[in-house]
Structure formats: C-alpha cells, structure tokens
Amino acid sequence: MIIVEGTSIDKFSSVEFVKALSLLSKTVHKEGSGIIIQLFQGSKLQNGEMVAPSATEVSREATEKEIEEMMEK
Known part of the structure; x- marks a missing residue:
C-alpha cells in the first residue's frame, strides 16, 4: 500500500488534479499494489x-x- 501525501479537498475535487494522479494510480495498480491519498480540509x-x-x-x-x-x- 502506497500513501500519497495529503491534499486539500478543494484541490482533490478538481478535474486537473485527478487527471494528474491517474497515471500514477494505474501504474501502482498494474504492479499489484494499492494506493490512497489523505484528504484534509x-x-x-x-x-x-x-x-x-x-x-x-x-x-x-x-x-x-x-x-x-x-x-x-
């Protein structure tokens, strides 16, 4: 399991941010691991x-x- 650094809810809900993390997420899942991001306000x-x-x-x-x-x- 990989924990990606925390990010604000406002940033995480933006389309641009989600697109930017998409490649990382797909790569990690392809290698058989999980990935999470800590959300904070x-x-x-x-x-x-x-x-x-x-x-x-x-x-x-x-x-x-x-x-x-x-x-x-």
Whole structure:
C-alpha cells in the first residue's frame, strides 16, 4: 500500500488534479499494489478566512452549512 501525501479537498475535487494522479494510480495498480491519498480540509476558506470546528483566537467557528459543503465535496 502506497500513501500519497495529503491534499486539500478543494484541490482533490478538481478535474486537473485527478487527471494528474491517474497515471500514477494505474501504474501502482498494474504492479499489484494499492494506493490512497489523505484528504484534509485546511483552516482557510477560499476567501482566506480562517475557520475551525470551534472558535479560537485566530479563527471563527464553521457554520453547519460550511461543514455540509465540505462533506459534499
């Protein structure tokens, strides 16, 4: 099993990113191994605003809608 470095959900959901990893994935599978990528949601929204599961000194609490949107991706 090969673990590819982590990437953000926004980046992973882009067509360009998926195409770029396609060759790597096919090659690894052809050799009989598995491959996974770790997904994470960074603390910055696309507008640069800091959010977190709960409010901190540097970030505000994410809304239920924002969390649902992250999960939809």
